[in-house]
Amino acid sequence: MSSRQRSNPLALAVLALLYERPMHPYEMATTLRERRKEDSIKLNYGSLYSVVQSLERRGLIVAKEVQRDGTRPERTVYAIAESGAVELLDWLSELVAVPGKEFTQFEAALSLLPCLRPEEAVRLLEERVSRLEEELAAADGLREHAFKRKLPRLLWIEGEYRIALRRTELEYVSALVREIREETIEGMELWREFQKQ
C-alpha cells in the first residue's frame, strides 16, 4: 500500500511544507516555485489538488479553515496531522538511508544502444558530451550566483550532488565514445552483425 502511496514525491513535498506551517494549496504551489523545488523534485502542479485530497483522505493532513476573498474561489488551509509528521520523517528517512534503484532514461538508452548504427551512436554521444559541458558551465554560473546571494550551502546540496553525477556522466560518456571510435570496445563484431539485418 504505502509503496504505491509513496510513489508521488509531490506528496512528500506537501508534507514537508505543512511541517513548517499551515497553508492552502495555492500557497504550496507558489512556495515550491519560489524555492525552485521543481529542479530537484519531480512536481506536477496539475496533480496538486488531487494529491492534497488523497493526503486528507489518509488522515495525514487536516483542513483547518476555509478562507474566502471576495468572489474568488475558496481556499482551504491545511495543517499536518501527527500521523502526517510521522509519515514524512519515516518516508524521508528511508529515502536518505536506503539507496533505491533509480532508473535514468540514459541508462535505458545505453542498454538499447545496439539498435543504432555505431557511427550514429558516436555522433549522438558526442552531442551529449557537448551538451553536458554546456550544462556544467551553466551550473558553475548558477553556483556563483548562489554564492553572491549568500545562499548557504546547506540549501544547495541537492544541486551539488546533481552536478557531481553529471560530471561523472560526462567522463563516462567521453571514454565510451573513444572506445567505440577506436573499435576497442569488446563486442563490436556483434554490433555490426546485429545491424546487418
Added chain:
Amino acid sequence: MSSRQRSNPLALAVLALLYERPMHPYEMATTLRERRKEDSIKLNYGSLYSVVQSLERRGLIVAKEVQRDGTRPERTVYAIAESGAVELLDWLSELVAVPGKEFTQFEAALSLLPCLRPEEAVRLLEERVSRLEEELAAADGLREHAFKRKLPRLLWIEGEYRIALRRTELEYVSALVREIREETIEGMELWREFQKQ
C-alpha cells in the same frame, strides 16, 4: 503528444524487441527478463498488454498472425511497422543525445534534509554509505561473473554507467557526512533554528 507517449520506457523496449523480429507479448516479457532489462529500464509487466495495444492503435506495430496452442489463450504476434522503426530510432537518438532532467529520489531527499534533525541525518547518511559500499562490492562480483560468461562489454555498458554514478554518490555522501559532523557546512545555525519549531 509524443512527450506523453514517450513517457513509458516499456514502449521503447517493445519497439526495440520487434525491431529484431516479430514476437507475441508473452515472448517479449520472457525475452526482457532473460536479458535482465528490468535492471536498466523501468518495466512493469502488468502494463505490457496495454502498452502493446496503444502502440498498435498508433500504427507503430501491427498484428501479424494469431497463434493458438491447444486450449491455451491465443497469442497475437506483432511486427514493427516502418513508422515504428522511425519512432524507435528517433526516440532512442533523443535519449542518447539530449541529457534530460533526471529526477532521483535521493536528490529530492537531499533538498528536504533540513526536515530531519542533524544527528539523525548523519546517522541515516552513514547507513546509506555502508549500503552503497555493499552494493558496489556486489556489483564487482557481478562484473566478474559477466567476465567469466564472456558477456562482451558492449552488452554491459549500462551497468558500468550505473556503477560509476553510484561510486560518485558514495564519495559525495561521505564528504557530506564529514561536513555535517564537523559542523563545517555553511547553514548549520539555520538548520538548528528550523528544527526548534
Added chain:
DNA sequence: ACCTCCTTACTCGATTCCGAGTATTTTCGA
C-alpha cells in the same frame, strides 16, 4: 472607458498505470 494581457486559483476528463488476481498447464519429487 475600453481593451488586452497577466496572474490567480483552481478543474476536468481522457489516458495510463499497476498490483493483485486467475485459470490452465507442466514439472517433479515422494
Added chain:
DNA sequence: TCGAAAATACTCGGAATCGAGTAAGGAGGT
C-alpha cells in the same frame, strides 16, 4: 501415480496522472 509447486499467459478495476482549459480579478496602456 498423485499432489504440490512452479510456470504460463494473460485480465481487470480502481487509482493516479497530466496537460490543457477556465473564469475571475487586476494592471497598464490609449
